[in-house]
Amino acid sequence: MSNTPQMPAEGKQVRLTAWEIATIDSFVRAAALIGLPRSIGEIYGLLYCSPDPLTFDDVEIRLGISRGSVSGGLKTLRQLGAITLHYVPGSRKDHYLPELSMERLVRGFIKDQFSPHLASSAERLDAIEAELATEPDRTRREHGLQRLNTLRTWRRRAEKLLPLILAVLGGSRALLSQDESAPGDLV
Amino acid sequence: MSNTPQMPAEGKQVRLTAWEIATIDSFVRAAALIGLPRSIGEIYGLLYCSPDPLTFDDVEIRLGISRGSVSGGLKTLRQLGAITLHYVPGSRKDHYLPELSMERLVRGFIKDQFSPHLASSAERLDAIEAELATEPDRTRREHGLQRLNTLRTWRRRAEKLLPLILAVLGGSRALLSQDESAPGDLV
DNA sequence: TATTTTGTTCAAAAAAGCTTGAATACTGCG
DNA sequence: CGCAGTATTCAAGCTTTTTTGAACAAAATA
Numbered sequence: 001m002s003n004t005p006q007m008p009a010e011g012k013q014v015r016l017t018a019w020e021i022a023t024i025d026s027f028v029r030a031a032a033l034i035g036l037p038r039s040i041g042e043i044y045g046l047l048y049c050s051p052d053p054l055t056f057d058d059v060e061i062r063l064g065i066s067r068g069s070v071s072g073g074l075k076t077l078r079q080l081g082a083i084t085l086h087y088v089p090g091s092r093k094d095h096y097l098p099e100l101s102m103e104r105l106v107r108g109f110i111k112d113q114f115s116p117h118l119a120s121s122a123e124r125l126d127a128i129e130a131e132l133a134t135e136p137d138r139t140r141r142e143h144g145l146q147r148l149n150t151l152r153t154w155r156r157r158a159e160k161l162l163p164l165i166l167a168v169l170g171g172s173r174a175l176l177s178q179d180e181s182a183p184g185d186l187v
Numbered sequence: 188m189s190n191t192p193q194m195p196a197e198g199k200q201v202r203l204t205a206w207e208i209a210t211i212d213s214f215v216r217a218a219a220l221i222g223l224p225r226s227i228g229e230i231y232g233l234l235y236c237s238p239d240p241l242t243f244d245d246v247e248i249r250l251g252i253s254r255g256s257v258s259g260g261l262k263t264l265r266q267l268g269a270i271t272l273h274y275v276p277g278s279r280k281d282h283y284l285p286e287l288s289m290e291r292l293v294r295g296f297i298k299d300q301f302s303p304h305l306a307s308s309a310e311r312l313d314a315i316e317a318e319l320a321t322e323p324d325r326t327r328r329e330h331g332l333q334r335l336n337t338l339r340t341w342r343r344r345a346e347k348l349l350p351l352i353l354a355v356l357g358g359s360r361a362l363l364s365q366d367e368s369a370p371g372d373l374v
Numbered sequence: 375t376a377t378t379t380t381g382t383t384c385a386a387a388a389a390a391g392c393t394t395g396a397a398t399a400c401t402g403c404g
Numbered sequence: 405c406g407c408a409g410t411a412t413t414c415a416a417g418c419t420t421t422t423t424t425g426a427a428c429a430a431a432a433t434a
Contacts, residue, residue, distance in 0.1 A: 019318035019331055026311050026338070034305055035222050037392060051330045056411065066394045071412055092402075092410065102341050105254035107338055124213050143238045144206055151213070155290050161355060168348060224422060244382065253424045258382055279380065279432070 014061060020049045034109065036076075039069040044082055044098060053086040053095035083106030103170030110162055118162075121155055201248060207236045220297065223263075226256040231269055231285060240273040240282035268295030273324055290357030297349055303348075 016024070024045030031041030042063050042180065047054055054062075060070045077083040082105055086095045099105055128148055135141040194367055203211070211232030218228030229250050234241055236249045241249075259281065263271040269292055273282045313336055322328040 017318075017322060017327075019315050019322060022311065022315045022318050023334070026315070028309065029304065029308075029311075033301070039393075048334060049331070051327065062204060067411080068395065068413080069393055073391090075412085078244075094411080102344060114220070117216065121213065121216075124209065124216075128206050128209045130215070131204075131209050135204060135206060140238065144236070147210070148234060150287060151210075157289060157356060161352065164355060165348065165352070168351060169344060226423075254381080254426095255424055257382080259423090262382085280380080325405080 016046075016062060020046070023049050028105055035113075037073075039073045040076055043070065043073040044077055047083060047096055047098040048100075053088065053097045055091075055093040055095055057093070076143065080112050081105070101170075103166060106169055107166055110166070114162065118155070118159055125151055155177075203233075203249060207233070210236050221300075224260075226252055226260045227263055230257065230260040231264055234270060234283055234285040235287075240275065242278075242280040242282055244280070246283075265355045266295075267299055268292070288357075290353060293356055294353055297353070301349065305342070305346055312338055312342065 024042055027045030027048065028038050028041035031038065031044070042065065043059055046059060056070055056074065059065075059074070059178065060067060063070075074094075077096075078085075082099050083096045084099060086097045087155055088095045099108075125148060128151075129145075132141055132144045132148065135144060211229055214232030214235065215225050215228035218225065220232070230246055231253065233246060233250055235247075239267060243257055243261070246252075246261070250257075261270065264283075265272075268284045269286050273284045273285060275282045286295075312335065315338075316332075319328055319331045319335065322331060
């Protein structure tokens, strides 16, 4: 515990306030909803509440979770693009800020968790087609091809849907209909 | 094992074919992606492959999973609207068919897994606001209100997004752009 | 009513996933 | 080089979720 000359107090304040707890709770639920572990919801939630960037230890201490969880959680959040490193002069520690753009958050999540599956699914459908070719019974084979066809349609739609979602969340404010007028943070 | 007069063979054929295995595998992955257990992916996948409605025992036997899993899995799928009961004269068993409309599948999933959370989130945000009111430090409070504001914007957007997704997947074929021409099953 | 068929329940076992913390690696500094 | 500060790794433990299967309930049949 030695900063440089003085010790300007990182955002320590060990105890979480009531509103922080409530907010973090919301993020924990949201994380669960999309299949992410509790610790990740906690970490992002804490950063979301904080008025300034937090370090590894800030997170560990204020949340009271293990080093391992903090390390893994920050890594995942970085990968998702849900947090960004923020350089702080005079400190060797990494400082983190939450990403506050909903579009970027969703984009990161989709890119990381959905797109890969969507991509590989095309190959899997081709594999199904190959297997179907070996089906001896004509009627069954036809039926299988029918279903395969439907799957391909589904896949194509899903693929088209993702960019649309991003478009709606991001750039084209218009699509979201009339009353977008929140004056708050970036959004 | 006594049908009525004769024994017209339900879709028994105990062994799964290669293409069925490959298809079921795809559904198992898809299920995992959206946080549903393996058994549910298997059951839906099996029904999806089958040319005619299957019974409880068909599923149990062909998939080789336990009665408990079949019972629970069918229950969940029914609840999601992903399968439907199909009346078969002369049989006391329940027969199931897969829902083949992507729109209905997605709608069921959203209604069941997302909407409830989205609904309750509004209350949670109000709770945060209440807690914030007790924050003594002016600056912190303002900052918190800012963040709360952002959260409310996010929530509103999510709420507007869901119907849009359904619209794109369903009725308005137009939105999905020009080339929707799959001649297959229903879609 | 007794019997058979069909499906559900639920406690215990198994599997999967998350968290922990001690050991390890890396980096800049003296 | 050795040290101190910082962050990651990973095996072991813990928690949560899923699966199993035997007991139970319900409904049709005889």
